Amino acid sequence: MSAEDLEKYETEMELQLYREYRDIVGQFAYVVETERRFYLANGVDVQVRDADGEVYFEVRMSDAWVWDMYRPARFVKNVRVITFKDVNVEELDKPDLRLPEDGPFSG
Secondary structure: OOHHHHHHHHHHHHHHHHHHHHHHHHHOOEEEEOOOOEEEEEEEEEEEEEEOOEEEEEEEEEEEEEEOOOOOOOEEEEEEEEEOOOOEEEEOOOHHHOOOOOOOOOO
């Protein structure tokens, strides 16, 4: 496989991964970013650990999706990540779950 073919393959895989992400993101409550990967998850627990003065993060996620084009099984029941870098956890906005402002449940 030539370098050009490899680049084309990676571009196609990234596009396929993005489409999958777009289709499933509404099923998850959190976005989690570590230095190596990007995750969608419905349960997240981040613990700061200290081992002999060296601080690291232990991140446990449940019902997760892993952003990795080289991984054939992206949906996982549980994930545990150990990282010495920052961890970013954001709660996803669920606009489709909001009640209409002028509906029977307003005001």
